[in-house]
Amino acid sequence: MTYRAPVPDILFTMRHVAGLDRAVADGVYGDLTPDLAETILEEAGRFANDVIAPLNREGDKHGVTLKDGTVTTAPGWKEAYKGWTEAGWNALPGPVEYGGQGLPTLLNSACVEMWNAASMAFGIGPVLTMGAIEALVQHGSDDLRSRYLEKLVSGEWTATMNLTEPHAGSDLAALRSRAEPAGDGTYRVTGQKIFITYGEHDLTDNIIHLVLARLPDAPAGTRGISLFLVPKFLPDGTRNDVRCHSIEHKLGIHASPTCTMIFGDNGGAVGWLVGEENRGLNCMFTMMNNARLAVGLQGVAIAERAYQQALGYANERRQGRAIGAAEGMSPIAVHPDVQRNLLTMKALTAAARAICYMTAEAIDRAHLEEDPARRKKANERASLLTPVAKAFSTDIGVEVASIGVQVHGGMGFIEETGAAQHFRDARIAPIYEGTNGIQAIDLVTRKLLLSGGETVRAQIAAMRATVARLLKENTPAFGATAPRLRDAIESLDRATSHLLQSLSSNAQGEALAGATPYLRLFALAQGGAALAEMALAANAQAAGGDTDPAHAGRIVLCRFFAENIAVGAKGLEETVMSGAGFLQDATLALAS
Amino acid sequence: MTYRAPVPDILFTMRHVAGLDRAVADGVYGDLTPDLAETILEEAGRFANDVIAPLNREGDKHGVTLKDGTVTTAPGWKEAYKGWTEAGWNALPGPVEYGGQGLPTLLNSACVEMWNAASMAFGIGPVLTMGAIEALVQHGSDDLRSRYLEKLVSGEWTATMNLTEPHAGSDLAALRSRAEPAGDGTYRVTGQKIFITYGEHDLTDNIIHLVLARLPDAPAGTRGISLFLVPKFLPDGTRNDVRCHSIEHKLGIHASPTCTMIFGDNGGAVGWLVGEENRGLNCMFTMMNNARLAVGLQGVAIAERAYQQALGYANERRQGRAIGAAEGMSPIAVHPDVQRNLLTMKALTAAARAICYMTAEAIDRAHLEEDPARRKKANERASLLTPVAKAFSTDIGVEVASIGVQVHGGMGFIEETGAAQHFRDARIAPIYEGTNGIQAIDLVTRKLLLSGGETVRAQIAAMRATVARLLKENTPAFGATAPRLRDAIESLDRATSHLLQSLSSNAQGEALAGATPYLRLFALAQGGAALAEMALAANAQAAGGDTDPAHAGRIVLCRFFAENIAVGAKGLEETVMSGAGFLQDATLALAS
Structure with a gap:
């Protein structure tokens, strides 16, 4: 099963959740328009589909070899990398003065998702080059910049x-x-x-x-x-x-x-x-923040790839007969339990994508806004969202890839099928660029405290505004989306207050103990709100006469997330609230 | 990191959750005593630790080869299998008339856990032999039984x-x-x-x-x-x-x-x-029900192995400084987020083990009780618990192995470390012997209906009785165990009523749509109640003067499960309740 870049979903997320249209209208993105973005995405999608994706399985089987200090990549990789840089994809986000195209992080993030969905092993290389470019642009001497940046931006090195x-x-x-x-x-x-x-x-x-x-x-x-x-x-x-x-x-x-x-x-x-x-760590953090978003995008990418693979299989594989179907076996995609699996995969992927793209847009505004106060605000929003984007996306990358194996039944365990490779590939992303435990600790002990807690409060207020819009629309197709999402956001709000209070009273252990469930809780509320923004936009477009059936699908997906996934928020809140009680006696349980 | 069979935990679970002592007192288990059981478990543990476990990594690397129709296993495997059968382990549960030792399924289940924790690839073979023995004993002709059973019981074939x-x-x-x-x-x-x-x-x-x-x-x-x-x-x-x-x-x-x-x-x-x-399917189901429990035990086994590996690493690996620690780096096992990971691994493993052993004891009573009414009741309890034992244990097998990789950080992704092998091995268990989706459908569409719903009602009543005992004890060390567990059980009760009503009104889709989250909900309530039974027994023994520190650990583990894991029950209930609404429009979301 090969990869097809989901350009319509990607563009819709960029425009209606990450705020591409708003940023364009605000003049933040220069000459970029949604139409131009679409053209670039389609071109990138073609490259990902046609050139990179076919290498993925061979690269996995062949691996790399080391002999006499020389590392040789799998057959075809050198040519694909050359073609990729020559087509200008490495230079897309690079600074114009060094030969880059200076396009926004948001647009590049969508491309990074596609390169990595086509092949994670291919996509991770350029992520590091991009980080180095950023570090040199911000911290390198004139000499180093003039000597190295052009070739790093082009991807020649x-x-x-x-x-x-x-x-x-x-x-x-x-x-x-x-x-x-x-x-x-x-x-x-x-x-x-x-x-x-x-x-x-x-x-x-x-x-x-x-x-x-x-x-x-x-x-x-x-x-x-x-x-x-x-x-x-x-x-x-x-x-x-x-x-x-x-x-x-x-x-x-x-x-x-x-x-x-x-x-x-x-x-x-x-x-x-x-x-x-x-001051090396400061320079390294410049690289690491963008790399963290890129690794989050790897989580989205592998989840999308695993979803496409599972959906393709489920539509072809016939077993059992659907309720009410006539003679013969039905595609397993129609069986309720398989549908739940596929919807869970797609909903988690869409939520993680939305959070990553929101983070990318915040990074862009942190650089491109003219007003320093707006730059600071955007920078803090990016800082708050980055650990969530990294950890949630890579966690669900593993979860979705695991469900993907399951949808295949016995075939999923056979390497030739390809589902197992996604499960193996996905597992690194929660580890590198700061383990997800480190991300959660960063979120609760540093990011929650930005502007004295105002940054996270503003984020929660924006989620509430989405729910208010849902309630105002009152569309039957949304089902219980609004109440379920409201419950999740209120859980997040209470857990946030609890952690902020713990931190202000120096109960560091309380915050550390609750960090991981808090991050997941944040992502469920934020992801649910983001999908609701998409559903609202889809609903408006459908009401405006747009007959694209994808709009109805986006509403279904949002509802599924709220009613089946975001409902986990309450349990996570209780976990955070139950706090560090387990810590003092943990060693007793772990010793026995 | 090698495997050490956790005989004390295994025996405690057998005695105080699965009811070994009660069954012995009831005369169900013949000459077996808890002391004899302990002796056998220690002997089995030694064989698992010393002979099988060392083969696991080599077997993974070497695999098996096929040449001219002949399959050759990895070096050492033939000798280990021979030693294992000659020591009588294959014959342990076999019928006495064919050279078996006729020991209960409960005791054998503990051994099956150990063989599979030592090596899943080794352990799965005898599971199939055991199933065949059962099928032949129940359905084979005299001729077939006399020709094949003795050699299958001994493991010679x-x-x-x-x-x-x-x-x-x-x-x-x-x-x-x-x-x-x-x-x-x-x-x-x-x-x-x-x-x-x-x-x-x-x-x-x-x-x-x-x-x-x-x-x-x-x-x-x-x-x-x-x-x-x-x-x-x-x-x-x-x-x-x-x-x-x-x-x-x-x-x-x-x-x-x-x-x-x-x-x-x-x-x-x-x-x-x-x-x-x-009538072949009937015969096959004879094999499959026991095989399903055995595969559930594989989930427990791989989880235990992954936990031991992660704990060992976390106690040795030093990074960062613990809150309040003096100079130098602390073992990562003391960091709150790592403790949460380790406790989650251990608590899920202990809960799954308890459910599997309860199932084994029910299978024993279904065979060994003298009173036909009690046999029927036990058989229905075994039937109810089998899909939960299979699916929950194998799901958490994958989850725990995944956390195990994470605890290792970058080392977890390196094959030589061993954590990755557990993650790979674990992934088959949710698939074979009936996928976990099939298990969930079996649970809701068949097992809930046993004795008109009385079987599941009785199971829930037993969980409530455990909470009543917790409340009566009112021990501070239990923390919020009782209220959290009560909430989980009430969620299960409401979800059960909802599904029974759906089934009685022929809303089959509603039951199928909620099957997987219902099974997980069942397991959280049942697993929490089982750990509470262990904690109550530990508390009583400590109160009686037993100074084994493991008792305090069991109470901590039970509390951690209730406050951090069982709290997911409410969200699962809401998922079940939100029902099949997503089904009619699922294809819209999956097509877009």
Whole structure:
């Protein structure tokens, strides 16, 4: 089962939930129009469908190989990457002054979803290049920018993020890699980095590593970490002192090389400082926030792919007879339990997509709004939504891929079918770019406190406004959407107050204990409100005479989410409220 | 990380939830005592830990090979299987008259959990042999029983279940394999069967296939299916006309061969009828009900294994500093979000184990009670609980294995760590022996109606009695266990009434639409009540002076389940209640 980019759903979400039309009207997006966006999306969709998607299964089977320090990607990957960069897709969001097209994050996010749905192992590479571009634009010296940005923007070269070391994963304070000044303005970087995505490969002539390391006199902890640019090949063409020591044998995304990188085996890799000394984490956070949204989009992408695969199978596979059907076997897609599975997959995917695209639009406004107060507000909204976009989307990516396997029955467990690959590929996304536990902690201990809680309050107020519109419309097709959604939002509101109060009274453990269920609760309310915005827009268009049957489908999907998924909010609220009581005695239960 | 059989938890669950002590007191279990049970469990645990568990990773990596029709298992597997049968483990539940030890299903279920936790790919083989023994004991002719039962009971030979064909999976009515009478009392069986677990292997000298096929004059549909015994080697030592055509490349349980079997390529495989003509499904159901419980136990097993692996890692891996800790990094097991993950894993595992063991005890009483009325009641309780045991346990098997990967962070995605294998292995259990969707439909459309609804009402009444005991105890350590559990049980009660009413008014779609969330709701209430029974017993023992710290742990675990997991009941009730509304328009949402 191949992938077909769902351009109509993507565009509808961009326009009516993420506010593309409003942003265009506000003049935030320059020359971009919804029509132009549609043209670009359709072109991107074709590339994803026709060039990348066919590589996905072969890439999984073939994987990557390491021999004498050289990593070789699967057959066809080099050509596909070349075609992709030559068509300008890597440059889409890049700054105009370095050859990019300067298009918004929102539009690029839709494309990122498509690249990753076509193949997660393909899509993850450019995510890292994009992060490096952002870091260099904001923190790189003129020299570094003029030397590297053009080729990174075009995609002629790729980039990597080198954070993790064997003893420093979620806790970067433990980082040990070192950088010594060479006296000529460069540094000699030594150390071992693990889990480096596309750390070595044969897709491009050069690879630009961004590496976190400590200067000799650096203070301990996270305030003593600096960021360095270490190219595989130096400007004079000689090979730098950095090599791929080994590649990992992973559960999924086999076609994406995950490397252990050794810097400075022979005296030190030549590197250049990016940004200020000991401020490396700040630079890295620039990369990480966008990368977090991109990984959230991977969750959406794999969920969409798994859904399409399951729907295709369910429409073809015949078993049993539907209630009221005549002779013969019916497609399993008509059986109620299979319908529930398929609707759950689609509804979760649509909700996660909506949250990711809303986050992207907030990132755009944080950069593009002229008014500083509006920029700040948008930046805080983006900050609030980013951990939800990352964690919820990647959690549902795994859940949806798992349901996808289930819909296939026995065939789902057979690798040739393809459903199992999605289940394996999906599993990395809740882990990398900050585990989902870390995202939840970020949400409750930092993001809730933005503007003294006003940012989250404003977000909840916007959800309530959606419910008010639902009630005003009072359309029978919405069923119990409004009351169910209202209950979910009120649960979110109470849980938010509880956590804000815990934090203000220094009950840190209470907030940490409730972080993960709170994030899910937030996503159920936000996702439900977003789907309701789509349903309201669909309803208005249908009332206006638009006969596209997709509009009725969007209302059904919204209702299904509210009545079958958002109803989990109350239980999550109770979990958050029951708080940290379990912590003090947890070790008793875990020891026995 | 290796496996250590959790004998104390297993024995406590058997005694204080599944009612081993009560059954012993009632005289149902003959000479068995809790002390003897403990001795057997410890011995089984040693075999699982020391012999089977070390094979699990190698078996996964090596898989099985097919060459010239011969399937070769991974190195060490043949010896381990031989040692296992020679130690008498296959014979444990077998009938005494055929060399078995005649020990109860409850005790064997605990052992089945251990074999499968040590290695699911190893454990699934004997499950099928056990099913075949049961079918032959109940339906086989004297001749077949005397010829095959002794070697199947000892495990010298294994057995298979041949149901599925390419066009007949969940829907056996579509089955096409044929059997022609040969005139000498035997039949010639022809057809292709797929997904045959251990259909061919090198562990034993002979393999006894039980095969569903149609007689020439058989009516269409499920009432025209008969069961045949087709041995790989005929009684005279010649090879029968059955062969393994191919083996599947699967997501998990790589060490277990999954075969496509061809019967009758050269004129027909010689087979013998088991039971009556056209009553094959009845015979097969005999096998399937016990196999369903066994697959539920696989879910418990893989969850326990994944939990142990994650706990071990979390106790060793140091990242970040715990609240209030001194210098240095703390084991991640002390961080609240990781504790939530570990407690969720353990609580779900314990609840699923309890439900499976309760089911096993009901199966025992259905066979062993002297009073026919009590036998009937126990049989209906077993019938009610079997789909819950199968589906809930295997669903949480996947969920727990997924959390287990997450606890490991990046290491979880690396195959060498082992967590990924559990995630892959676990995924088959919700599919085979009747998908979990089929289990849910069985629960709502058949099992709820047993004795006009009295069976399920009695089960709910027993849960309420547990809450009454909790309220009477009023122990502070129980926290909000009683009210949360009461809420969950009342949700179950209302959802049950709704479904019974739907069924009685012929609203079949309403029941089918709510089947899966209803099954989960049932399991949350039942699992919570079961853990409360354990907590009450632990509390009583602690009050009686028993200083085992495990007792306090059991109370914490019960409380965690009630306050953090059972609270999902209300949302599930609302889902069931919102009913089949989504069905009529589902295709609109799925088409768009």
